[in-house]
Amino acid sequence: MENRFFALGALSAALAVLLGAFGAHALKARLAPEQLAIFETGVRYHLVHALGLLAAAWAVGRFGGDAARWGGWLLLVGTVLFSGSLYLLALTGVRWLGLVTPFGGVAFVVGWVLLALAALRSGPPA
Numbered sequence: 595m596e597n598r599f600f601a602l603g604a605l606s607a608a609l610a611v612l613l614g615a616f617g618a619h620a621l622k623a624r625l626a627p628e629q630l631a632i633f634e635t636g637v638r639y640h641l642v643h644a645l646g647l648l649a650a651a652w653a654v655g656r657f658g659g660d661a662a663r664w665g666g667w668l669l670l671v672g673t674v675l676f677s678g679s680l681y682l683l684a685l686t687g688v689r690w691l692g693l694v695t696p697f698g699g700v701a702f703v704v705g706w707v708l709l710a711l712a713a714l715r716s717g718p719p720a
Contacts (some may be wrong), residue, residue, distance in 0.1 A: 595663055595666075596652070596655035596695045597651070598649075599647050599650045599651035599654060599666045600647075600648060600651035600652075602647050602670060603644050603645065603646070603647030603648040603650070603651060604644075604648070605643035606640065606647055606670075606673060607641060607644035607645065607648075609640070609644075610637055610641040610644050610677075611637075611641070613637050613640065613681070614637040614641070615632075615635060617630065617634060617671045621633060621684075621685075625684060625685075629640040629683075629684045629685075629687070630684065630686055632680050632683055632684040633680065633684035633685070635662075635680055635688040636676070636677040636678075636679075636680030636684070637677070639673070639676055639677050639680075639702075640662045640673055640675070640677040641673040643672060643676075643677075643702060644667050644700075646669045646705070646706070646709075647666060647669055648668060649709065650662060650665055650666030650705075650709060653665065653666070653709050653712050653713065654666060656715060656716070657715070657716040658712075658716075659712055659715065660705070661708045661709070661711045661712035661715065661718075662708070662709060662712035663716075664698045664705075664708050665704075665705045665706070665707075665708030665709040665711075665712060666709075667705075668701045668702070668703070668704050668705030668708065669701070669702065669705040669706075671698070671701045671705075672699070672701030672702035672705060673698070673699045674675045674698070675695070675697050675698030675701060676695055676697075676698025676699055676701070676702060677698070678694075678698075679689070679691045679692065679694035679698060680695060683695075687694050690719060704719055
């Protein structure tokens, strides 16, 4: 599982960088400033949580347990829901997509809390 989370985190980071470049170069002239800001917020959270997936890979290998695994999956789900909804909102202008974004935010928070619980439950280092 740690290999899977590490690969997902690395690929997610690569995608975030590509989307950031796309936003900065291809979309800058096409989107209104507020839409571009929404897209950039999606990229920022995407990149941070790609790094979170790398941390989840480490946590699964170091601590094991369901909390670390679920934490990693929730960071991935959060990325899809939070950043994905912001990307689509910025590109399409469909406002109801903003209703999806908070579910991604909740997934992020729960994912991070589960990673913390995995660490706390692991006990002192050997």
